Amino acid sequence: xxxxxxxxxxxxxxxxxxxxxxxxxxxxxxxxxxxxxxxxxxxxxxxxxxxxxxxxxxxxxxxxxxxxxxxxxxxxxxxxxxxxxxxxxxxxxxxxxxxxxxxxxxxxxxxxxxxxxxxxxxxxxxxxxxxxxxxxxxxxxxxxxxxxxxxxxxxxxxxxxxxxxxxxxxxxxxxxxxxxxxxxxxxxxxxxxxxxxxxxxxxxxxxxxxxxxxxxxxxxxxxxxxxxxxxxxxxxxxxxxxxxxxxxxxxxxxxxxxxxxxxxxxxxxxxxxxxxxxxxxxxxxxxxxxxxxxxxxxxxxxxxxxxxxxxxxxxxxxxxxxxxxxxxxxxxxxxxxxxxxxxxxxxxxxxxxxxxxxxxxxxxxxxxxxxxxxxxxxxxxxxxxxxxxxxxxxxxxxxxxxxxxxxxxxxxxxxxxxxxxxxxxxxxxxxxxxxxxxxxxxxxxxxx
Numbered sequence: 001x002x003x004x005x006x007x008x009x010x011x012x013x014x015x016x017x018x019x020x021x022x023x024x025x026x027x028x029x030x031x032x033x034x035x036x037x038x039x040x041x042x043x044x045x046x047x048x049x050x051x052x053x054x055x056x057x058x059x060x061x062x063x064x065x066x067x068x069x070x071x072x073x074x075x076x077x078x079x080x081x082x083x084x085x086x087x088x089x090x091x092x093x094x095x096x097x098x099x100x101x102x103x104x105x106x107x108x109x110x111x112x113x114x115x116x117x118x119x120x121x122x123x124x125x126x127x128x129x130x131x132x133x134x135x136x137x138x139x140x141x142x143x144x145x146x147x148x149x150x151x152x153x154x155x156x157x158x159x160x161x162x163x164x165x166x167x168x169x170x171x172x173x174x175x176x177x178x179x180x181x182x183x184x185x186x187x188x189x190x191x192x193x194x195x196x197x198x199x200x201x202x203x204x205x206x207x208x209x210x211x212x213x214x215x216x217x218x219x220x221x222x223x224x225x226x227x228x229x230x231x232x233x234x235x236x237x238x239x240x241x242x243x244x245x246x247x248x249x250x251x252x253x254x255x256x257x258x259x260x261x262x263x264x265x266x267x268x269x270x271x272x273x274x275x276x277x278x279x280x281x282x283x284x285x286x287x288x289x290x291x292x293x294x295x296x297x298x299x300x301x302x303x304x305x306x307x308x309x310x311x312x313x314x315x316x317x318x319x320x321x322x323x324x325x326x327x328x329x330x331x332x333x334x335x336x337x338x339x340x341x342x343x344x345x346x347x348x349x350x351x352x353x354x355x356x357x358x359x360x361x362x363x364x365x366x367x368x369x370x371x372x373x374x375x376x377x378x379x380x381x382x383x384x385x386x387x388x389x390x391x392x393x394x395x396x397x398x399x400x401x402x403x404x405x406x407x408x409x410x411x412x413x414x415x416x417x418x419x420x421x422x423x424x425x426x427x428x429x430x431x432x433x434x435x436x437x438x439x440x441x442x443x444x445x446x447x448x
Contacts, residue, residue: 003129011303037443038130038154045099045365047072047352049128050120050144051158054113056238056265056314057136059299060344064134065106066337067345071352074332075102076195082332086325086381087353098359099263113143120144124151125188126402130365131156133351136237136264136344138211145174152447154367156351159344161263161295163214166395167436172444173367175374175394177354178347181215182435184294184314185222187422191312194288196257198227203255205246205270207262208235208422215261217435219294225276230253236262236270243270247277256284258291259322264361267293268303274308296403299342301402301415308405308415314403317346317383318418328381350382368444392431393441397424 007060018051020088026323042045049068052061053297074082079092084092096102105127116135123129132148133156135141143162149171157176158167158277161184202223206212212235218231231253247270250258258279262270274280274291283288293300296313319330319340329349333341341349358373359365384398409415429436 016083020341023336034136035446035448036313036368038124038128040100040128040130040365042100044103045097045131046123046127047102047104047355048107048120048123048127048132048134049104050107050109050116050123050132050134051298052136053106053108054112057159057263058265059303060136060159060297060342061109061134063299063342063345064136064348067333067341067349068104068133068352070333070336072102072104073358075337075352079336080328080332083325083329083349083353083382086328087357089357089361089378091357092353097356098363098365102356105129109133109137109140109144111137111140113137113139116140118145119142119207120147122150124148124153130367130415131355133348133355134158135160137209138165138214139209139277140171141165142210145169145171149173149442149445152367152445153194154355154370156355158348158351160211161212161215163435164210164439166393167214168438169210170393170441172371172394172442174446175351175354175389175396177351177389177396179314179316179398180395181211181218181398182429182433183295183400183427184215185218186427186429187314187402187420188219188292188294188312189226191224191402191420192223192292193226195312197286197349199229199288200228200257201253201255201285202228202259203231203250203253203259204233204259204261205243206233206235207238207266209238212261214435215294216259219259219261219292223434228257238266241269243273244277246270247273247279248340250279251282254264254284256287256289258289259435260291260293261295262293263297264300265303269301270306271307271311271381273314297343297415298340298413298416299344301405302412304387310405310406312402312419315403315416316343318343318412318416319346319402320416320418321383321401323383323385325381329383353382354379366446368446371444388427389422390431393436397428399424400427
């Protein structure tokens with residue numbers, strides 16, 4: 001076989017085995033005759049959508065599933081095409097992926113790593129999924145990303161904000177479109193400085209798992225660089241629903257800012273408890289007491305209601321953006337479901353299109369060909385401006401939004417307003433930054 005039949009990663013290029021008559025086995029095979037795990041030899045291709053349908057992040061998971069279904073509809077030529085019409089790449093034609101109809105299977109991660117791995121494994125082994133995507137917990141995303149690396153399939157991460165996903169736990173078969181904790185800190189710090197000054201005492205309540213830890217580290221580092229003092233860092237269980245016992249000590253701590261490193265139902269409950277304790281009316285150290293929610297979402301704002309008014313945080317995307325891609329997605333999603341999409345819905349829709357586009361450009365479903373197509377890929381038209389999928393760590397770099405809860409919302413969906421669009425350059429960091437150190441990307445695994 002000629003050397004030209006191989007890519008730079010040493011895997012067979014598309015068509016290299018054409019005409020050999022080999023029956024290509026699938027699913028975790030080590031056979032030298034296998035092209036790659038779950039090679040879709042029929043007229044369709046199966047994608048696995050693994051989302052939290054139960055647990056504290058179930059609202060996010062439900063919106064992710066809506067967006068996945070919309071993406072499949074568009075890929076198969078249904079609906080109005082959504083962001084396929086604004087995407088800078090024009091490879092997707094509404095005839096599936098490489099002419100194969102897109103089908104999908106779903107699983108419930110339960111916001112638990114073990115359950116998420118089990119459902120992803122079933123999708124790969126029993127359903128023949130060639131790509132897995134989803135998750136609203138970074139613990140889940142990291143666990144499933146590791147499984148996909150072992151299995152030889154691509155993992156297109158959904159909502160995962162921990163630095164570790166593309167830091168110490170990064171994998172060659174995994175890619176993240178969503179932003180991360182470091183980026184939240186880099187975007188928020190200048191805004192917090194202008195609002196609240198440089199002489200502040202911050203108290204952190206933090207979800208006790210990988211996302212919370214790296215979010216806390218990122219926000220503390222960014223605010224301490226402003227001159228803020230970190231009074232305390234307290235970890236809270238992901239399964240907690242009542243945060244009263246964690247809020248009470250804040251009252252006598254000397255803190256004048258509470259940072260809630262919580263997401264989903266955790267944030268709704270902890271913010272509600274903080275307001276019930278009267279923190280927003282307190283004056284400490286001669287300053288009005290403030291609350292910051294570093295990672296925000298419309299779904300969280302809806303759950304917390306009036307409690308979010310005036311509270312600042314960051315988001316990956318927001319439905320009010322006026323760029324052509326964002327509005328095309330809002331229009332498609334709103335027409336199908338009757339309300340605007342969340343940032344969770346946006347990122348997974350983008351990931352599905354990006355995977356499909358990479359396969360089209362590579363001319364192959366081989367995961368190592370897809371890796372090559374995505375590494376250092378620059379694109380536009382999917383919201384957030386020009387975006388780079390960096391090859392060194394498989395992290396997307398794009399504009400990040402700082403938002404605050406609206407004082408006078410006009411509807412149940414109009415709860416956040418964008419106060420700053422932070423350019424990608426401000427949130428970009430070197431791949432060897434200390435917060436992201438400790439792991440190697442490794443080599444892609446095709447499962448062969």
